[in-house]
Amino acid sequence: MTDCAVILAGGQANRMGGGDKGRLMLGDRSLIQRVIDRITPQVDAVVLNANGDLSRFDDLGLPVVADTIADYAGPLAGILAGMDWAAEHGYEWLITVASDTPAFPMDLAKRLTGFDTPVVLAATPDPERGKIAQPTFGRWPVALREDLRAELNSGVRKIRQWTRAKGETLVLFGEHDFFNINTPEDLAWAEQHLT
Structure with missing residues (x-):
């Protein structure tokens, strides 16, 4: 076993009026079910990061972990929660995906593997800047979790x-x-382009 994935669903979805954005329907499936269906074949295990009443996700059949850093510290806190779960279950690497991105590549995990830097992030092309990082999609060494915890506790919130x-x-x-x-x-x- 080497890779597991965490689906980051711990945000507050303010621009969608609050609630669980991943539960929105896109065609015949929710956003989060689409994400689960895409990431599950790519890794050895999948865990969901969310906050609040975790039992609301019981129907998904996944382990659910909450942030351990208080006050909605952002995606880095979800990544840390995923790393902690991965460490407890013997995984060396964590793949991260967002619950509101229903059509990410089916070879994401494979393409993020094999680089010599500690962290590997997905990026998209930009005509002016070359590449734009997609920082909630990455591959992270679980061994860095205590470093990440210390940085979060010192106030770091930006992934990059x-x-x-x-x-x-x-x-x-x-x-x-x-x-x-x-x-x-x-x-x-x-609805027009992804279903």
């Missing part, structure tokens, strides 16, 4: 602030591979 300091590689994917749904308009676009 931490990954740049540790050493990162950006792997280029397609322009629309990480289209995420933040607004009702995004969901409407996805």
